[in-house]
Amino acid sequence: MLASLATVADCETRGLTVTAEEAPLLEVYLASASAAVREAAGAPISQTTSTITLEGRTGAWLRLPAPPVVAVSQVLLDGEEVTDYRVRTTDLWRRTGWQTVCEEPSQVEVTYTHGLDPVPADIVDLVCRIAAQTLVAYRSGLGGEGLAARDVRSERIGDYSVTYGDDGGVTELELSDRLRRRLAARFGGGAVVVGSR
Structure with a gap:
């Protein structure tokens, strides 16, 4: 809480x-x-660490909610850890995109620190x-x-x-x-x- x-x-x-x-x-x-x-x-609003699940798509950019993003500690793409991403302001960038299978969206789980300190x-x-x-x-x-x-x-x-x-x-x-x-x-x-x- x-x-x-x-x-x-x-x-x-x-x-x-x-x-x-x-x-x-x-x-x-x-x-x-x-x-x-x-x-x-x-x-x-206040700084916290969250784990969220987003829908992965073919594009290179993945928007993270609740900015500003301070740090990303883990990214799982369909359950597998990925490290070949970059944090850019409120987005994650990955050259090969955020989808593992062409027919359906992937699931991206991100653990990150975000928000403002102080409020x-x-x-x-x-x-x-x-x-x-x-x-x-x-x-x-x-x-x-x-x-x-x-x-x-x-x-x-x-x-x-x-x-x-x-x-x-x-x-x-x-x-x-x-x-x-x-x-x-x-x-x-x-x-x-x-x-x-």
Whole structure:
């Protein structure tokens, strides 16, 4: 499991006051916010080592998801280790291509280190803000009922009336479409890393 993209200390540095009792709860919110950001980005963002399986084709280039690629430690082509490749930015290059049999695609298993260390400050800030909003929602009600989604569109006091909206958002952890597109464009979203260790 990947560590959160931000810590309780990061939140406190940004001005959030956290009691000792709230710190474990905030850690849960930071983990959830990190998962939401990573899912939108289509990449772990923070540096990790992953083993992925890709479809090999006849061409010399094989794109690795979740850049930047720091190092490649092993490449298996249909179960056999190959070493005659070069790492180029986000791609593996192999003169003879990535297919062993002409009739069908090959399976390429790559173990590589990728991602950013340290996590960019704007991503840390984003995760802290999402987790802080969730903590504020928790604080707004006794026993956590402040976490219930309430999108109040209008409220009247005389003969009390309230109107709730439905913008599709359920929690503070839901990212806007604009932010999702921005994260996917920045981190190469689309391909998801299938295994990390």
